[in-house]
Amino acid sequence: xxxxxxxxxxxxxxxxxxxxxxxxxxxxxxxxxxxxxxxxxxxxxxxxxxxxxxxxxxxxxxxxxxxxxxxxxxxxxxxxxxxxxxxxxxxxxxxxxxxxxxxxxxxxxxxxxxxxxxxxxxxxxxxxxxxx
Amino acid sequence: xxxxxxxxxxxxxxxxxxxxxxxxxxxxxxxxxxxxxxxxxxxxxxxxxxxxxxxxxxxxxxxxxxxxxxxxxxxxxxxxxxxxxxxxxxxxxxxxxxxxxxxxxxxxxxxxxxxxxxxxxxxxxxxxxxxxxxxxxxxxxxxxxxxxxxxxxxxxxxxxxxxxxxxxxxxxxxxxxxxxxxxxxxxxxxxxxxxxxxxxxxxxxxxxxxxxxxxxxxxxxxxxxxxxxxxxxxxxxxxxxxxxxxxxxxxxxxxxxxxxxxxxxxxxxxxxxxxxxxxxxxxxxxxxxxxxxxxxxxxxxxxxxxxxxxxxxxxxxxxxxxxxxxxxxxxxxxxxxxxxxxxxxxxxxxxxxxxxxxxxxxxxxxxxxxxxxxxxxxxxxxxxxxxxxxxxxxxxxxxxxxxxxxxxxxxxxxxxxxxx
Numbered sequence: 001x002x003x004x005x006x007x008x009x010x011x012x013x014x015x016x017x018x019x020x021x022x023x024x025x026x027x028x029x030x031x032x033x034x035x036x037x038x039x040x041x042x043x044x045x046x047x048x049x050x051x052x053x054x055x056x057x058x059x060x061x062x063x064x065x066x067x068x069x070x071x072x073x074x075x076x077x078x079x080x081x082x083x084x085x086x087x088x089x090x091x092x093x094x095x096x097x098x099x100x101x102x103x104x105x106x107x108x109x110x111x112x113x114x115x116x117x118x119x120x121x122x123x124x125x126x127x128x129x130x131x132x
Numbered sequence: 133x134x135x136x137x138x139x140x141x142x143x144x145x146x147x148x149x150x151x152x153x154x155x156x157x158x159x160x161x162x163x164x165x166x167x168x169x170x171x172x173x174x175x176x177x178x179x180x181x182x183x184x185x186x187x188x189x190x191x192x193x194x195x196x197x198x199x200x201x202x203x204x205x206x207x208x209x210x211x212x213x214x215x216x217x218x219x220x221x222x223x224x225x226x227x228x229x230x231x232x233x234x235x236x237x238x239x240x241x242x243x244x245x246x247x248x249x250x251x252x253x254x255x256x257x258x259x260x261x262x263x264x265x266x267x268x269x270x271x272x273x274x275x276x277x278x279x280x281x282x283x284x285x286x287x288x289x290x291x292x293x294x295x296x297x298x299x300x301x302x303x304x305x306x307x308x309x310x311x312x313x314x315x316x317x318x319x320x321x322x323x324x325x326x327x328x329x330x331x332x333x334x335x336x337x338x339x340x341x342x343x344x345x346x347x348x349x350x351x352x353x354x355x356x357x358x359x360x361x362x363x364x365x366x367x368x369x370x371x372x373x374x375x376x377x378x379x380x381x382x383x384x385x386x387x388x389x390x391x392x393x394x395x396x397x398x399x400x401x402x403x404x405x406x407x408x409x410x411x412x413x414x415x416x417x418x419x420x421x422x423x424x425x426x427x428x429x430x431x432x433x434x435x436x437x438x439x440x441x442x443x444x445x446x447x448x449x450x451x452x453x454x455x456x457x458x459x460x461x462x463x464x465x466x467x468x469x470x471x472x473x474x475x476x477x478x479x480x481x482x483x484x485x486x487x488x489x490x491x492x493x494x495x496x497x498x499x500x501x502x503x504x505x506x507x508x509x510x511x512x513x514x515x516x517x518x519x520x521x522x523x524x525x526x527x528x529x530x531x532x533x534x535x536x537x538x539x540x541x542x543x544x545x546x547x548x549x550x551x552x
Contacts, residue, residue, distance in 0.1 A: 001304050088306040089256060094314075115303040 002043060002083055002116035003092040007101060009079035009109040011050055021104075028100030036084070041095055045082035076109065089115065137185045144180055147193050152177075153272055155197045157244035160251075161307050162198070163205050166269065166297045171208060176201035194241065245270070246361045247307045252296075253322040254305050261296040262325050264289050270357075271350055281347050282332065315364075322358065323370050323426065326351050330374050348378055365417045369426030372413035376433035379406035391538045395442040407437045428457045447477040464495040468502055472509075480513040500529035504539065511546065520546055 014022075036042035051070040058065050070077055086092035096102070096111050152173065159169035176197045190196040252265040267273045267281075268289075275293065279286040299305065310318040333347030355371040383401035384392055414434045417427035432453050439445040454470035467490055475483025487506050496502040507522035520543065527539045 088304040090306050090308065090310070093256075 001086060001088065003086050003089070004114045004116055005045075005082040005084060005092075005096055006078050006112045006114065007080040007082065007109065008076040008112065009105060010076050011079070013108045014079075014105075017108075025101060025104035028104065032098070032100050036095065041085050043083035043085050045080065047080040048078060051077040079109065083116075089113070137181075140185045140189070141181065143189060144177065144184070147197075148177060151194050151197070153248075153270060154241050154245055155194060155201065156269070157248040158198050158241055159201050159205070160248060161244050162202050164307070165301065168205050168208070169201075172201035172205040173197075175204035175208075179204065198241075242361055243309060245357070246309050249322055249358065249361075250309055250318060251300060251305060251307050253318075253325050254300070255318070255321050256303065256305060257296050257299060258292075259324075259328075261292045261299075262321065263328060264292045265296045266325050266354070267329065267350070268293050271354060273350070316366075319362075319364060319366065323366060326354050326358070327370060327374075327426075329354070330377075334377060348374070348381075352378060365420035366424040366426045368413045368417040369424055369428075369430045372410045372417060372430035373426055373433055375406045375410035375413070376430060376437050379403040379410065379437065385534070389534050390541075391534055394436065399440065402437070410434065410437065422460075423456075425457060425461045428453050428460075432457075445476065447473055451477055464490050464493075465499070468496060468499075468505060472505055475509050475512075480509040484509045484513060498529060500526045500535070503529065507542070516546060 033042060033045070054068075054070045056067045056069065056071050058067070084092050084095055086095060092113055096113065099111070101109065102111070155176070156169055156173045159172050160166055163169050163172060179200050180193075180197060184190070249266065249270055252269050253262045257265070263282075264278055267278045268275065273281075275290045276286050279289045282289070309315075329347050330351035333349070333351060352371070352374050355367070355374055359367045359371050379402050380394075380397060381403070383397040383399065384394075386392060410430065411434055414427065414430045417423060417430060420427075423431070432450055435446050435450050435453075450473045451470060454466060454473055458466050458470065468487065471483045471486035471490070474486055484506065487502065487509065490496055491502065491506075503522045503526035507519045507526060510516070510519035510522060523539055523543050523546070527536060527543070530536050530539060
């Protein structure tokens, strides 16, 4: 089963970390990503640019309105996403507990695990409706 | 004669009380679904009532019930599978699984109960859901009983359980006992659930108790079950703690439901059998080093239980245990309790200095027991006006009726003999 992991980070605090600290985290994280790939647990993932580079789209007055910044102004922003293949939630928790970002970020971030929704049945029904 | 329907029905009642949850736990493992397992359990007992009257009670009733429950579930799934795509796979897998259930050793079935406990108390479930699910699925209380016990609407409990089961199914929370290295932390949430249930029963407001399930006994039963399955030091500690508190049940309130403080309790009313059991468990828990948080709390309760009179309590030892407890579990409430023990060891002024330091940090200022403790120490120190202020502060913060009556009595006592 797929688990989407949303990595939250306090951008301000992270930017104030020393270069050495940042590099140490990168090195450890990239090495662990390699391990996840080798073991077939890494389905995909990306690190994100800072939230100030985000654009938010909404439906307003009958058309799409684009605004600057992330959807929610909170202390912690999504800094990266990762899709894991795991047998169950406990397995996904174990894989992520060992992620080096956990100990590097300490209180400056957290991971949220969201199980992927299985839409197979809905897709089949929809195809039937659309005459597929 | 032996197999008359009435006789079978009685036998079955006894088996239901003793085995139903174990059978259920194994069915959850085999079927991978709580609702399916619950239906299968009911089907199996219905089938037993019919078949055992004719064919006699099988040699291994539990294995018979599990096996029958599984076949009934497969029947159910087969009937539904036309409509439900997801269950076709599940059905095939189940039919392919040819485990001979009669060969299952008891240990495996015990493990199923343990799996059930850890699944219901999974940290990814909201805390209220863990409690509701444990009481429903492990203790077999009805939704209505749980709702009455916690004074909430049955619909609220029902919704928590439905959502909990949905999360277990959809997020795929596995039915397993945590691995060794995860066990201490995962056990912590299980113990929290049991202790919360116990405390809910212990501090339940009086008056409605007649219609409420006795949560304290339920928690002790659950603690015993867990201890049987997993005799860990902290499980021993929690069970001991609950038994030692429970031993004072008949001494800690008047027939009218008014609180009686530890120092004023008639110690001859304490349940000696429970104390004996609790003390033995504390000793076992302390043979593991270092002792955990529940073991330390139990040891403190044990020292109270061993004192024939309040004045004879081993206060220096209690202060030392609170100090150890604070080291592993820093909390202002524990600090408050330590301050009270210090007052007993060194006099009220020493305790007051500690309590005032906690309050000065801005902690516990809204905690009525901090003000009650301060009031009592002020009275003992002869600072009557301050005692009155603190009781009034406690009264303003207290919400439980018996507690409010207690504080009002204390205020009246100050008026009567405060200035002598």
